[in-house]
Amino acid sequence: MRAFLYHVLNNLIVDEYRKQKTTSLDALLEKGFEPSTGDTKRLLNVLDGKSAQHLIDRLPEKYRAVIHMRYVKELSLSEIALLTKQSKNTIAVQIHRGLKKLKLLHNAT
Numbered sequence: 001m002r003a004f005l006y007h008v009l010n011n012l013i014v015d016e017y018r019k020q021k022t023t024s025l026d027a028l029l030e031k032g033f034e035p036s037t038g039d040t041k042r043l044l045n046v047l048d049g050k051s052a053q054h055l056i057d058r059l060p061e062k063y064r065a066v067i068h069m070r071y072v073k074e075l076s077l078s079e080i081a082l083l084t085k086q087s088k089n090t091i092a093v094q095i096h097r098g099l100k101k102l103k104l105l106h107n108a109t
Contacts, residue, residue: 055105063098
């Protein structure tokens with residue numbers, strides 16, 4: 001019986017120490033804690049965009065121009081074709097190949 005009681009008490013002590021202490025938000029605010037406003041998602045998007053732009057800058061000029069027009073300036077295939085005086089099919093192929101090279105650059109870093 002003593003061994004059983006010792007074992008149960010030991011487990012209760014371990015459980016008490018492992019319990020996560022909950023702290024009320026009011027107590028944290030009184031101590032000066034200010035919750036963040038949630039701009040981390042926007043910040044991560046900005047950083048991802050900058051790293052993508054650096055990768056686009058490393059592409060060959062032929063692919064860099066069409067990728068920039070398509071995804072940065074958000075132009076349609078028809079608009080890009082008019083600006084570059086090439087067919088829509090040629091532009092689509094260049095974008096596809098450019099994205100493939102961009103993925104290779106991304107995986108290499």
